[in-house]
Amino acid sequence: MLFVGGVVMGVTGFGYALVGTATLAALLDPATAVVVMILPMLATNLRLVTELDRESLSACFTRFRPYLAAAIVGTLLGMALLDRLPSRALALALGVLTLGYVGLKQPYVPVPGRAAATDYCFRPTGPAKAALGFASGVVFGASNVAVQTVAYLDSLELDQSTFVGVLAMVLVGISVVRVAAAWLLGLYDAPGAVSLSFGFPYPASFPNEELVDAAETVFEAEGDRALQYGGGDYAERLTDAVVEQERGRGVDCAAENVLLTNGATHAIDVVCQTFLEHGDDVFVEAPTFMGTLKLLNNYGVDVTGFGMDGDGLRVEAVAAALEAREAAPKLLYTIPTFQNPSGTTMSLDRRERLLELAEAYDFLVLEDDAYGQLRYRGEPVPPLASLEGSGRVVRVNTFSKTVAPGVRSGWVLGDEGLVEEVTRMRAGGVNTFSQSVLGCYCTEGDYGENVAELRARYEERCEHMLNCLERHMPPGVDWTEPAGGFFVWVAFPEGVDTEAMLPTATEEGVTYLPGHLFFPDDRGEECLRLSFSHVGLEEMDRAVEALARAARREMSAPGDRQG
Structure with missing residues (x-):
């Protein structure tokens, strides 16, 4: 992602922030995505600035000084907005700004008034430069989107090298200010902040030696x-x-499934x-993965x-909604065992009731059992798939939690005809070498013993966090x-907003994922x-104390409910 953005910027003078931030925002909280991209952008633009000789740099600075100064002031306001904007609003703004620029630049459909607006906004006077610089700084500070700066420089019809150099000079000035502002606003993790954000297995759990032995066996x-x-x-x-x-979990299946x-x-x-x-229509648990x-x-x-609630999905609420609707959902997605993010487990009677509803209203149940083997x-x-025989349950699972995420191996299990349909739709191939190493490790290695050891180690961690x-x-x-899995909800x-509390928590020494993301x-x-x-x-103890x-x-x- 960063490589593609860098290539685009090197050729055109823009694209790095556009590609990088948009991609990261699809994976992370948008505000985090914006902040993460500041330092790579600064490094890239510094390199481009050094390609300008001293005389060219001085001339560019003199010519664009009003724009740069106003942009720096504007970016401070933009960074303050970044610290306060809700994630959904920021994500929407990123998309609108990006698509708006693409729409204005595309040559196929004429945009009424574009030329007149450009002439009006990009007047070569000092006040106009300052006003445009301030507006550009606000947008760039809050979103990493610099298309307005690109459009301004593009209107000046500069040669390619000057265009890229001037843009880099402007972005370097703004980015230096943004790094300092992000630090002061607590948008970067404070030194020593412990991350309780992501469900990564602990590194010592990886069966490194066993996987090396399995790889050597496969090659031999x-x-x-x-x-x-x-x-x-x-x-x-x-x-x-x-x-x-799967048979060990009670699921009746064969290789064809x-x-x-x-x-x-x-x-x-x-x-x-x-x-x-x-x-x-799709039904899910709330919260869910x-x-x-x-x-x-x-x-x-x-x-x-x-x-x-404590027994998992409120299935009777699903039943009431089904009775009131004209059409059933196509699919219901559930993590019934050690649910992500809540850690709860759906009770047996609710599982049976859910399957009754799936049969009566003719919808599929997608059962995600990523944590099912980690019961403490x-x-x-x-499992749901062991309780029904009508083929309405599609079950997915993974080795990421019981071996290592890097092996990137999981599976779909279901009725033979259903699996054939899924096979036809699967795009691209799978990593057969990883599958070979895993196949050797699971059938000839210590997979079962290692999973038992994982349970003991994660149980210790779970009890310590509780x-x-x-x-x-x-109080309050x-x-x-949870009786298993990786997470506590x-x-x-x-009145407490956990997204708004995150900068305070980071300052105290801990990071987490706010609940609205789920x-x-x-x-x-x-x-x-x-x-x-x-x-x-020990880190966990410090982190929870910091969260408290x-x-x-x-x-x-003031204004919040007292605990």
């Missing part, structure tokens, strides 16, 4: 075949290992691609979220107590997700 047994299209026998063994694992994918998200994507059309929400948004479907206490609850929350959190704060009193609508602002899977116990300090500051602020 299969040679070049291991690197050829389709792989060798060990790649096929992975399907057998998946079947054995399994399609290997590049991880669970790829599995979810290919299922959506197979069965969803623009405008279809934000990666799936992004995928569903890409398919243009109408997503309805249903609340949860209590009795296992049967104890930390109990010791440090102020609640949290889930924390709920604050009404909802398809406007709910969740008083909640947040914590991950206990990655950090050490931030919570007390937020809850005691």
Whole structure:
């Protein structure tokens, strides 16, 4: 992504921020995406500025000094807005600004009044330069979008090298100010801030030596075949290992019921691609996995979220909605076991009731079981796919949590005819070498023993986080107590906005993911997700204590509810 943006900028003088920020905003909170891109942009533009000789640089500075000075002032206001704008508003602004510029620059459809507006806005007077510079700085400070600056310089009909150099000079001046402003506003993680944001496995859990041994075994047994299209026998063994694992969970299946994918998200994507059309209705838990929400948004479907409690999805709320609607959803997506982000597990009676509704109203159930093998206490609850025989459950799973995320291997499991449909829609291939190594590791290595060890280590982390929350959190704060998985869901009193609290928490020494990221609508602002899977116990203690300090500051602020 950064490489593509850099190439575009080197050729045209713009594109780096446009490509980089838009891509990152699809993966991260938009404000975080904007801030992350500041330093790479500064480094890139510094290199371009050094290509101007001293005389050219002096002439450019003299000519564009009013624009640059006003842009620096404007960017301070833009950075302040970045610290306050809601994520959805910022994401919308990024899209509108980018598409607006593309629409103005495209040569195929005439835009009425474009030439007159350009002449009016880009008048060569000092006040006009200052006004345009200020407006450009505000937009750039809040969004990384510099298309307005590009348009201004483009109107001057500069030669290519001067155009690129002047643009780089302007962006260097603005970016230096933005780095300082971002630091002062707390938009960068403070030194020593502990991240409880993402569900990364802890590095010591990776079976490095076993995977190296498996790779050597694969090469010794299969040679070049291991690197050829389709792989060798060990790649096929992975399907057998998946079947054995699923049967161990009570799912009646054979190799014909399994399609290997590049991880669970790829599995979810290919299922959506197979069965969803623009405008279809989809039901989800609220909250739910934000990666799936992004995928569903890409398919243009109408997503309805249903609340949860300690027993998982409120299935009777789903039943009431189905009874009141004219049409059933095409699909219901659920993480019934150690749900992401809440950590809750759907009870057996609710699972059975959900399957009854799927049969009565004729919709598919997409069961995501990424954390199902990581149970730390209590009795296992049967997977949805083990409880029904009508073929309405499509099940996805992954080795990312039980082996390592980097192996990028998951699977779809379902009725044979359904798997055939998904196979036809799957675009591109899968990493057969990774599958060969995993196939060897799972069938000839210590996979089962290592998963048991993972359970013990994650249980220790989970219990430690719960104890930390109990010791440090102020009254009025609640949290889930998961029996497995990676996450704890924390709920604050009404009036606390966890996105607005994030800079304070970062200053205190912790980062997290705000709750609204996990909802398809406007709910969740008083909640947040914590991950206990990655950090050490001492770091976790410091992080939760820091979160508690931030919570007390937020809850005691004027206008907020007292804890």
